[in-house]
Amino acid sequence: MGKPDNDGDLSHSLYTPELLRACQRLPKIELHAHLNGSVRPQTIKDILDERSRAGEALPVTEQELADITVGGERSLRDCFRLFDVIHAVTTTHAAISRIAAEVVRDFAADRVVYLELRTTPKARPEYGMTKESYTQAVLDGIDAALAQLRAAPPRAASQQQLLPADAPAAAAVALSPAAAGSTASAEPGRQAGAGAGAGGQGAGEVASPSHAQMVAASEGVVLSPRAAPSHASAAGVDVAASVSSGTSAAAAAGAGAKGPGTMAESGPGEDVITVKLLLSIDRREDAAAALETVQLAARLQSRGVVGVDLSGNPYVGAWSQWEGALGAARAAGLRVTLHAGEVVAPQEVAAMLAWRPERLGHCCCLDAELAAQLKSSAIPLELCLTSNVLTQSVPSYPEHHFAELYAAGHPVVLCTDDSGVFGTTLSREYAIAAAAFKLPVSALHELARQAVEYTFASAAEKERLRRLVARELAELEGGL
Numbered sequence: 001m002g003k004p005d006n007d008g009d010l011s012h013s014l015y016t017p018e019l020l021r022a023c024q025r026l027p028k029i030e031l032h033a034h035l036n037g038s039v040r041p042q043t044i045k046d047i048l049d050e051r052s053r054a055g056e057a058l059p060v061t062e063q064e065l066a067d068i069t070v071g072g073e074r075s076l077r078d079c080f081r082l083f084d085v086i087h088a089v090t091t092t093h094a095a096i097s098r099i100a101a102e103v104v105r106d107f108a109a110d111r112v113v114y115l116e117l118r119t120t121p122k123a124r125p126e127y128g129m130t131k132e133s134y135t136q137a138v139l140d141g142i143d144a145a146l147a148q149l150r151a152a153p154p155r156a157a158s159q160q161q162l163l164p165a166d167a168p169a170a171a172a173v174a175l176s177p178a179a180a181g182s183t184a185s186a187e188p189g190r191q192a193g194a195g196a197g198a199g200g201q202g203a204g205e206v207a208s209p210s211h212a213q214m215v216a217a218s219e220g221v222v223l224s225p226r227a228a229p230s231h232a233s234a235a236g237v238d239v240a241a242s243v244s245s246g247t248s249a250a251a252a253a254g255a256g257a258k259g260p261g262t263m264a265e266s267g268p269g270e271d272v273i274t275v276k277l278l279l280s281i282d283r284r285e286d287a288a289a290a291l292e293t294v295q296l297a298a299r300l301q302s303r304g305v306v307g308v309d310l311s312g313n314p315y316v317g318a319w320s321q322w323e324g325a326l327g328a329a330r331a332a333g334l335r336v337t338l339h340a341g342e343v344v345a346p347q348e349v350a351a352m353l354a355w356r357p358e359r360l361g362h363c364c365c366l367d368a369e370l371a372a373q374l375k376s377s378a379i380p381l382e383l384c385l386t387s388n389v390l391t392q393s394v395p396s397y398p399e400h401h402f403a404e405l406y407a408a409g410h411p412v413v414l415c416t417d418d419s420g421v422f423g424t425t426l427s428r429e430y431a432i433a434a435a436a437f438k439l440p441v442s443a444l445h446e447l448a449r450q451a452v453e454y455t456f457a458s459a460a461e462k463e464r465l466r467r468l469v470a471r472e473l474a475e476l477e478g479g480l
């Protein structure tokens with residue numbers, strides 16, 4: 001599957017290490033990240049190793065494992081086969097919690113200050129898993145990561161081993177060519193990632209390299225485990241240790257409460273990351289299964305579930321299957337975002353636009369008429385440059401529809417989609433956008449600022465985020 005030196009991915013020649021570093025310093029908002037697509041490749045290997053040591057028959061073949069760990073340019077169809085392989089590996093609640101914790105820490109390490117993570121609740125009776133227990137495991141993992149980020153003393157990050165500037169790309173296992181280099185053979189990431197795992201390991205975590213580290217290694221960039229806000233480093237602090245998550249209601253209920261959906265205490269410095277969860281409906285699911293997910297999301301709003309997503313293989317299913325469940329989501333006060341137009345499907349995209357979700361994802365394959373309708377709808381669009389190029393939904397970075405929509409002033413937000421599968425980070429997506437579309441730094445700042453407006457956060461949280469992002473950008477602009 002794929003070719004390691006995939007030149008659909010021109011990112012290495014597009015941007016410089018300096019540009020990547022500048023993007024790592026930006027306070028960023030991530031609104032389109034699939035949990036299992038954001039898994040660290042090494043974690044998949046670790047889980048398989050553990051199961052193998054326990055004498056279990058492995059759920060994937062050698063070839064499937066190679067497909068995960070070596071990667072390559074992938075068609076969308078191949079991509080969905082890969083997700084099935086990942087799901088075959090991640091069958092325990094502990095694995096789900098571990099992945100959620102690592103993903104939160106990886107985004108925090110990439111200076112993402114607000115994360116809307118999304119995942120498909122899975123009912124897998126053969127593993128004693130219900131949609132509810134799966135989602136609880138995700139929430140527990142998020143809680144664990146936030147608790148650890150909150151507790152980590154500011155100096156902890158500075159004591160961690162940094163990735164050497166000359167660390168070879170091969171130091172990391174990669175799911176994709178973007179960070180692959182030659183990869184996979186030599187106990188990857190163990191050395192490079194050890195102790196530098198996005199600011200240390202959480203409960204149940206072992207050392208495995210984050211995407212930020214893999215990207216940094218492939219770019220020859222020294223990456224601080226925690227890209228601290230500049231004022232913090234000016235004060236001799238490497239890491240902002242306070243973390244917030246959750247709803248304003250929980251905030252009003254006071255500090256110290258636990259988990260997404262609650263507001264943790266704010267420390268003297270800065271909030272590290274706020275995390276919200278969207279529950280995804282997989283396009284393979286029928287109306288009843290979709291409704292079950294919506295009802296679960298509605299019940300878990302107090303824990304930080306803010307919305308519902310429709311995703312999955314775009315070649316499967318029909319819009320009419322999920323419309324009822326999505327209507328129920330709306331009635332329950334949940335926000336809705338839809339994957340639209342990843343493949344040519346004009347009738348479906350027209351129906352989705354008419355339904356008016358709060359956000360849309362991708363919209364790669366729209367004809368001129370639909371593109372005009374999208375623009376007049378002003379529905380904010382989650383754009384995932386690397387994902388779209390690697391899955392060949394768009395021909396190249398410069399030809400990505402970001403350019404046209406951005407020029408038209410359409411609300412857009414840069415996102416990663418599946419940072420593990422595509423070996424990317426949000427900082428890298430910003431760097432690619434800057435280089436491919438010749439955006440000045442001020443435009444990157446404006447993208448970061450505007451992203452706040454497209455979150456599914458409450459009005460109070462948006463206001464807090466606006467202030468946080470504005471303050472950090474002002475410091476960057478002031479060169480502090």
Ligand SMILES: CNc1ncnc2c1ncn2[C@@H]1O[C@H](COP(=O)(O)O)[C@@H](O)[C@H]1O
Pocket residue numbers: 034035036037079083084118119120121280282283311312313314339342387391417418
């Ligand atoms: C590449 N573009 C994409 N288009 C559509 N759906 C995608 C996707 N990338 C990921 N997913 C959806 O997210 C699931 C994996 O994460 P979770 O198990 O939910 O955490 C995939 O199985 C698919 O349903």
